Amino acid sequence: MEAAAASTEIWVLGWSAALLIVQVIAQATAGSDLGPKYLFSPRDEGRVSSSIVAGRLLRALHNLLETYPAFIALALALTVTGKTGGLAATGAVLWLIARLAYVVVYAAGIPVIRTAIWFASIVGLVLMLIRLLS
Amino acid sequence: MASAVASTEAAVLIWSAGLLVAQIFAQGLALDLAGDLGMRYLLGPRDKGDISTGVPAGRLKRALGNFLETYPAFIALVLALTATGKTGGIAAPGAVLWLSARAAYVVLYAAGIPVLRTLVWVASMLGLSMMLLRLAA
Numbered sequence: 001m002e003a004a005a006a007s008t009e010i011w012v013l014g015w016s017a018a019l020l021i022v023q024v025i026a027q028a029t030a031g032s033d034l035g036p037k038y039l040f041s042p043r044d045e046g047r048v049s050s051s052i053v054a055g056r057l058l059r060a061l062h063n064l065l066e067t068y069p070a071f072i073a074l075a076l077a078l079t080v081t082g083k084t085g086g087l088a089a090t091g092a093v094l095w096l097i098a099r100l101a102y103v104v105v106y107a108a109g110i111p112v113i114r115t116a117i118w119f120a121s122i123v124g125l126v127l128m129l130i131r132l133l134s
Numbered sequence: 135m136a137s138a139v140a141s142t143e144a145a146v147l148i149w150s151a152g153l154l155v156a157q158i159f160a161q162g163l164a165l166d167l168a169g170d171l172g173m174r175y176l177l178g179p180r181d182k183g184d185i186s187t188g189v190p191a192g193r194l195k196r197a198l199g200n201f202l203e204t205y206p207a208f209i210a211l212v213l214a215l216t217a218t219g220k221t222g223g224i225a226a227p228g229a230v231l232w233l234s235a236r237a238a239y240v241v242l243y244a245a246g247i248p249v250l251r252t253l254v255w256v257a258s259m260l261g262l263s264m265m266l267l268r269l270a271a
Contacts (some may be wrong), residue, residue: 021262
């Protein structure tokens with residue numbers, strides 16, 4: 001296949017995978033109050049960490065996973081149709097910055113701004129969608 | 135755009151879809167076999183939010199949830215490597231390591247084997263990191 005040139009969108013896609021891996025590891029290690037014995041076990045008792053930060057990181061991870069497939073789909077659809085760049089590149093960067101800020105603001109427990117940042121991430125996706133459909 | 139040559143990463147991607155479907159069926163079957171919720175409830179809209187107390191059903195559900203946490207990253211990496219012509223190198227063994235680890239993970243989880251399950255999970259994350267390194271290179 002004629003390789004697509006590394007675009008902003010592919011660059012952002014690579015960093016988004018890194019962000020997901022960091023969020024998964026952060027969330028997994030934040031629940032250490034359950035103790036290594038329970039965490040290594042098959043967790044049949046369904047215990048939940050009492051750590052506030054662990055709960056926040058879990059919810060932030062699930063929020064990322066809600067729209068992450070759409071971001072991947074858009075970045076790759078733009079790449080295979082040769083439509084990367086323009087509004088889509090701006091949208092992808094906006095999306096990544098917003099997702100990064102989102103998890104930090106969520107972990108810190110800052111209200112309202114977190115929701116505004118979430119909106120910014122959706123705007124980023126919409127910019128990518130507009131470019132794909134244009 | 136010409137079609138991409140079949141790569142190790144693309145083959146692993148296909149098998150990963152097979153693994154996902156198998157995990158979904160296994161989890162659904164375990165839920166049926168647990169029997170505590172009853173077929174009538176399972177076929178209904180499940181409005182009460184009842185959770186099965188079946189041990190295998192719980193383990194398979196958690197294993198599936200764990201798989202879904204990082205599966206999008208794997209898909210993104212395979213397709214980004216393919217689109218940019220960067221398959222191969224450290225990415226190919228990374229993809230194979232990831233799939234082997236994910237298949238072992240669900241078996242170990244269902245069997246209730248501790249510690250090793252977590253080590254296998256770490257191996258799957260290592261596989262993803264190898265693919266990421268290749269994409270970034």
